[in-house]
Amino acid sequence: MRVGLADAVGRVTAEAVWARRSSPAFDAAAMDGIAVSSAATVGASETTPLRLPPDAYDVVDTGDPLPDARDAVVMREQVHYERTPAGPVAELRAAVPPYQHVRSVGEDVAAGELLLPEGHRLRAVDVAAAAAAGAVDLLVRRAPVVAVLPTGDEIRPLGGAVEPGQIPDTNSLMLAAQAREAGCEAVVLPIEPDDPARIAAAVHAAAAESDLVLVVAGSSAGRDDYTAQVVEQAGTLVVHGVAVRPGHPVVLGLVDATPVVGCPGYPVSAALTFDIFAAPLLAALQGAAVQRRPVTRARLSRKLASVVGMDDWIRVRLGEVAGRVVATPLSRGAGVLTSLVRADGLLVVPAGTEGHQAGEDVEIDLLRGLDEIRRTIVVIGSHDLVLDLAASELRRRDPRISLASSNVGSLGGLVAVRDELCHLAGSHLLDPASGEYTLPYVDRLLAGRDVAVVRLVHREQGLIVRPGNPLGLQDVKDLTRRGVRYVNRQRGAGTRVLLDHELTRRGLSPDDVEGYAREEHTHLAVAGAVAAGRADCGLGILAAARAYALDFVPVTTEPYDLVVTAGLLDAPVLAPLWELLGSAAFRAAVEGLGGYCTEETGRRIR
Amino acid sequence: MRVGLADAVGRVTAEAVWARRSSPAFDAAAMDGIAVSSAATVGASETTPLRLPPDAYDVVDTGDPLPDARDAVVMREQVHYERTPAGPVAELRAAVPPYQHVRSVGEDVAAGELLLPEGHRLRAVDVAAAAAAGAVDLLVRRAPVVAVLPTGDEIRPLGGAVEPGQIPDTNSLMLAAQAREAGCEAVVLPIEPDDPARIAAAVHAAAAESDLVLVVAGSSAGRDDYTAQVVEQAGTLVVHGVAVRPGHPVVLGLVDATPVVGCPGYPVSAALTFDIFAAPLLAALQGAAVQRRPVTRARLSRKLASVVGMDDWIRVRLGEVAGRVVATPLSRGAGVLTSLVRADGLLVVPAGTEGHQAGEDVEIDLLRGLDEIRRTIVVIGSHDLVLDLAASELRRRDPRISLASSNVGSLGGLVAVRDELCHLAGSHLLDPASGEYTLPYVDRLLAGRDVAVVRLVHREQGLIVRPGNPLGLQDVKDLTRRGVRYVNRQRGAGTRVLLDHELTRRGLSPDDVEGYAREEHTHLAVAGAVAAGRADCGLGILAAARAYALDFVPVTTEPYDLVVTAGLLDAPVLAPLWELLGSAAFRAAVEGLGGYCTEETGRRIR
Known part of the structure; x- marks a missing residue:
């Protein structure tokens, strides 16, 4: 589809963009001063200044086109004027080489040059450069449509009443927002009860209208977990369960040629399932590179055991203590969404590793910038609400400041001070x-x-x-x-x-x-x-x-x-x-x- | 303003968000299996298995509420059933501690807990956690409104005819897009000619309707550069000219209590002026931390001279050669917008530095991810269109691949191979x-x-x-x-x-x-x-x-x-x-x- 330049930011080019015209389209003054003919200035020097009558120069500002018969610019600061009845005469004390302080046609883009490759996610500078090179609209790839299908007898729409035993549908809100952050359109479908026939019908309908269907919950192997069965019967079940924690009861398959991802109902699992499986797929659908997070090295503040045979995605808080970044693992529960909210980074412990020792140097995928992390006050020890209040108030006063407290008890806090793992x-x-x-x-x-x-x-x-x-x-x-x-x-x-x-x-x-x-x-x-x-x-x-x-x-x-x-x-x-x-x-x-x-x-x- | 959760992503909290209810709101099974009373399992072991009649346990799936009088869950895999006339009897071969495999009320969020601080830019996980903690909408800060005011007799609207000597208004498109990327609303005003009275009237009108006015061009000291004069007469001129290159003819001031930034007309200067001056201001207006770019160390592929007294913002291409990131400076012209389009990073040479030697280790602000940079084919040497075509075609085939060519002539290319500065x-x-x-x-x-x-x-x-x-x-x-x-x-x-x-x-x-x-x-x-x-x-x-x-x-x-x-x-x-x-x-x-x-x-x- 073709979109106007202003609407193209964030979209991905569907064809290479070649420059149609040069920018600048004419030779222009690159400085404020006077435009002259360089040939006329030969011989000018401190001892033999050259006097140019008014018709032998033009006053120009930066960006002005170079007048005919002029091929160089002399900076304002280097020109002295002498008033004469014929007008101001310009005095030059140096010869001027041709094209001095001239911005040549095509200096920025030459017509015929490759400006942007296909598959490029457009930024502000890209569309401006395309405009300068003569584009008025750009062919971009269609944004993929993601359908989110919540299922489960116990799931209730957000905003309504939630009885004991019922669960508000926060996952659909989150997954739709993640899809939009990934440059897609997202549609949240009505909640389906634990009924394989109804879920199958909803998946078929969603597959017809979208590029990816996310079925939320029912991906495990419990009594009411039907996603794998539905995908198997309605299409092709490719994967059921992956060696990733949290999130291992993931379902991957195809229904009516549309990819279907069954996300676990635990919110951390659901969020990471999107990150690990849906995001690369959506990037591929857009033909663009998936945005990878920057990484940092960090010192682990405590021992971390991990199950061999599973990639373990550990959420960590980060701070800089004694000149080194320190990573403190947060709760590993798949249901503890606040561990993702509070996380500054992710530590992936690969399937072949039993974990890490305290003090070990590890690589962290960053969720926040390192400069913010450097302004994080790291508190480890006993929990008190005053620390929460201080965290909120510090942030209100200066958004670049964080106070991150880990609750490991008073004794653990003193040990952390000893080991330079907290402030x-x-x-x-x-x-x-x-x-x-x-x-x-x-x-x-x-x-x-x-x-x-x-x-x-x-x-x-x-x-x-x-x-x-x-x-x-x-x-x-x-x-x-x-x-x-x-x-x-x-x-x-x-x-x-x-x-x-x-x-x-x-x-x-x-x-x-x-x-x-x-x-x-x-x-x-x-x-x-x-x-x-x-x-x-x-x-x-x-x-x-x-x-x-x-x-x-x-x-x-x-x-x-x-x-x-x-x-x-x-x-x-x-x-x-x-x-x-x-x-x-x-x-x-x-x-x-x-x-x-x-x-x-x-x-x-x- | 209050906005619904789905619309809150990307906005900044205007107050701290405290949990109104606990999540989960009830004790729930954390595994598929059976819910039991732990007290009833005391004494069970491999040698003395315990037999639980049907009324002494409940089959539960992950997430199910814990039935009354049960306080622990036994995993499915550890239960053996024996059929009896009264129903299946569950056999346990180990005692169960209280709350085994139980997800406690408030495990994720406890009511009364601080969930999100004020001044926090909301992501998908944040709004989902807020929903789980009982929020239905959130108080967020208003998005700042940025007015972009293009000026100049030679400036023409995009899409229209451009005569020789005229310049299409690409800067307004770019600055508005940058403002939107920074989470703001952006309005592009009609182009004003080089007439101080008209520019002044437009700035007053824009100041009344917006939180920041960007006046494009006219910030220098040429004959038709009126921004500084207009700001001085209409309000307070704070700064005219800063020690940053490109971009030094920047105007900073206040008109009717609204900040006004006069941006240079050279596109690279305009883009960097936004980055350096407008972006932090807009972040402050939103009360949020400005997003800083990740950095990397890199080896400079050639000598770089810099004027002492100015911060020099050098655009560089990056690639990894022989295990090290190599930075190749791009054109330094303020008018070469394609240098920003092609840049993988920015190297700031501080005002007090004369530059860097070839091979020197420098710090680069990254504009692209390091994993993409590692897949960049670095070509230095002579220019040929076939390389441009290859770059486009490689990207089309795999969006993660780049081919970056720097044109320094054949001889320079051979020297770069010798010095391991290119592939x-x-x-x-x-x-x-x-x-x-x-x-x-x-x-x-x-x-x-x-x-x-x-x-x-x-x-x-x-x-x-x-x-x-x-x-x-x-x-x-x-x-x-x-x-x-x-x-x-x-x-x-x-x-x-x-x-x-x-x-x-x-x-x-x-x-x-x-x-x-x-x-x-x-x-x-x-x-x-x-x-x-x-x-x-x-x-x-x-x-x-x-x-x-x-x-x-x-x-x-x-x-x-x-x-x-x-x-x-x-x-x-x-x-x-x-x-x-x-x-x-x-x-x-x-x-x-x-x-x-x-x-x-x-x-x-x-």
């Missing part, structure tokens, strides 16, 4: 022997290192319980009551250390607490488990209880601190954070979360 | 002593190196003259006739060597040829000079004469060869080219250009 560790580790927080651990783990500790907040820790506290839990000792189901934090988390301490103080043992072994990784996840009725109680912060409208029984107030190598205190990457901690508006927002005291916020306590 | 050198150097082409030069310049030479074509060289050959030029000796204006090729070009040889044979001297010192760098540029009437005659190939509908007086037939390090002959990067040279269709297309013989095309002559 800051969030910590609230209680030392039961001294009753002091964090500092005794710093002394032990970071002995001999010059480390600073900055107070972030004081915060209330307490029992998060269901609204109205139906079990009447008033103290940590109540956790040992029969039938009270507790939900704990992971090993190394300060809140778990706090529970252990409170139990010991009361002469109780972890074995007395039902659910002690059940681990969640954040305060919000603990509150979520209580809200869902999966547990009756968990230890956590007030703000998490509030987020889920749960009740809260205070247990203690504790300091939450940031641990940082002293040499990094003045690093430019951290300056915006220190400034933020000093802001009254930010402190007010923190107190507004509930359960926080900001009196000592920003104070260096070591 | 291939195009050469047609005549050795006057032996009458042989190229091989004697290879022996001298590449002595001791294992070099292969592959014939590309034989081609006719001759005198390119105006239609009808009005001066009746029949032989090289006619070039010495009084009043015949010749246009020559640059030093090191094979065609120049040929002229010298033909002159010597006839006992003539270069001094006898008017215009011998006038140099062009390609056959097409020579033909363009003749077509424009700037010269009467030039030596060149028939295809160039044909491109400009000029006449041609044959002088000789010569071989044009490709010189390559023998070790590279089998390199994968070159395989598509050798295949192409063997194709009958390609040979036919070459002969169709006129003046070519492909009888020996692809034959290795050494």
Whole structure:
């Protein structure tokens, strides 16, 4: 199809573009000055200046066509005028070679020259160059049409009511957006129930109208997974299941000569299935090269095990610490779409590899620019909502700044500071022997290192319980009551250390607490488990209880601190954070979360 | 403004997005299998299998909600069934820990969690995650409106007639497209003549309706350059001229509180002015980080001088030779838009630097992906249209392949092979002593190196003259006739060597040829000079004469060869080219250009 130049940006050329006319189309002045005949200037010098009468030169600006009988330009700055009755006489103190400061016809494009190859994705400069070379429209390849077919009894359209057990159709929204980002038109079809006949009819209809059909979910081998069966019966099933994780229950086939991709229902699997299988296919349909992501080398912040026999696509956060890019793996769950949202890059662990050691040098496909990554504050350690609030507020103030926090517990954070894998560790580790927080651990783990500790907040820790506290839990000792189901934090988390301490103080043992072994990784996840009725109680912060409208029984107030190598205190990457901690508006927002005291916020306590 | 999720991709969040509901909203099976109560499985082992009656388990597929009273899932593969009258009894050979293979409520997003910060440019995964977390629409920042105001008496709208001395308005097309690529709305206003009052009125009107006004041309200091004056009188002139090349006559100011950028009229200057000044401003207006380009290190293929006191933005072609990325500078002319079209990267030589030596390691901002660059065939040397045709045909066959040729003359190409700066050198150097082409030069310049030479074509060289050959030029000796204006090729070009040889044979001297010192760098540029009437005659190939509908007086037939390090002959990067040279269709297309013989095309002559 032919499109006008303004509409051609982003499209792919369907034929080579040869220049029809030269640009510039005439010899033109390349400087402001006077146009002269070079032959007339022979002999001019400092000692024998040449005087040109008004009819022997023309004043020209850059871009003006060279007047007839002129073949060179003298820069304004090198001409002196003398007023005479006949008009200004120009004085030259040097001879001028032919074509000095002349932009020749065809300097940019010569007629007949190859301007753009076929299969080229057009950018702004390309269409402008085509226009200069005489094109008024361009033959471009048609944008492929992608049909997205959501299936599943439990899937509900976005925006409508979602009952328990039902799932909103976020995948179709995402896949259609990915298709549009890949330069295609996208159509989202109505949701089909788990009925192979209906799915088959919908696939046939979609295949007739589109260049690629994406069937969402039903690609696995469960009772209600019909995509492979439908493709096999309606056309040709080429592949069912690929050695890629997440995403391995992928279906690839052809129905009525149209390619069909069955995407897994887990959102990360669906997104990566598009990337790995649909995007190259769509690029090939457009006859253009698939856009590959830039890569960087990075140091892995922790050990990463991988199943041999599968390519493992690991989402990572990136930041630059001590002059090296550090990659921290995010959740590997196929259902954790936020791991893709938060990812700065992708690490592919090939099928033949068992994984990587901590500190190993790996290659990362970049999802964000390295300059943004260099302005990322890397926080590893305990989780606190104040860090989330700071991340949002820093970004609002300057869009180039990120704060990326990984929740591995306070102890893990201190280890990360030791190994130069983060800028800051969030910590609230209680030392039961001294009753002091964090500092005794710093002394032990970071002995001999010059480390600073900055107070972030004081915060209330307490029992998060269901609204109205139906079990009447008033103290940590109540956790040992029969039938009270507790939900704990992971090993190394300060809140778990706090529970252990409170139990010991009361002469109780972890074995007395039902659910002690059940681990969640954040305060919000603990509150979520209580809200869902999966547990009756968990230890956590007030703000998490509030987020889920749960009740809260205070247990203690504790300091939450940031641990940082002293040499990094003045690093430019951290300056915006220190400034933020000093802001009254930010402190007010923190107190507004509930359960926080900001009196000592920003104070260096070591 | 609030927009629906499907329309939000590419927009920038105007507020932080916090999760309103958890995703998943319920505990769900993470595997296909059976849901059980973990407590009921205590004690099961290989030696003491546990038998669960039909009412003690539920068959579940991945994603199904966990039924009441179940808290764990056993994978299908680990369950053996035994048929009984009461229904299938499930046999387990291991105890199941609580929450095994259960996807917990909030595993992806917990209600109350920060999902996306303010100022975040939304991608497909972001809107899908927002949908999963309960969002139905998002508050996004308004797209800035950019007004493009073309000015100049000589500027004509695109698509209309362009008389000699007039210039089509390609800059407005390009700047509007750049603004759209930057996520803005763009409006191109009617062209204003060089009249300060009219330009001022148009700038005021545009400022009232837009967030940024780009005034095209008139930013210099020539007679008709009014942008700075208009901005100064209508508002505040902040900057006039910046130390950036190309592009230094930039005007930056404010009119009625709207920023105004005066762009130079040279297209490369205009494009870079947008990149350097407008793009960061527009990103700031959207409150988002400007997209920075990835970078690479590269080896410079030739010396690059730069004016101290100016940042010099050099367009380069890139390719990988002998395992290293090589950067070859393109034309530095501000009017050579094709240098941006052909560029794979930008090299910024900072104001304080005098330039770089050949072979120096430099940092390049990438305009194309490194994987495409690795598949680029780098040809340095003489120019021939067959190389252009090959470039187009290779790209058509496989969009990931490029052939980049730099025209530095045959001799320069052989030096580039010697220094491992290219894969291939195009050469047609005549050795006057032996009458042989190229091989004697290879022996001298590449002595001791294992070099292969592959014939590309034989081609006719001759005198390119105006239609009808009005001066009746029949032989090289006619070039010495009084009043015949010749246009020559640059030093090191094979065609120049040929002229010298033909002159010597006839006992003539270069001094006898008017215009011998006038140099062009390609056959097409020579033909363009003749077509424009700037010269009467030039030596060149028939295809160039044909491109400009000029006449041609044959002088000789010569071989044009490709010189390559023998070790590279089998390199994968070159395989598509050798295949192409063997194709009958390609040979036919070459002969169709006129003046070519492909009888020996692809034959290795050494």
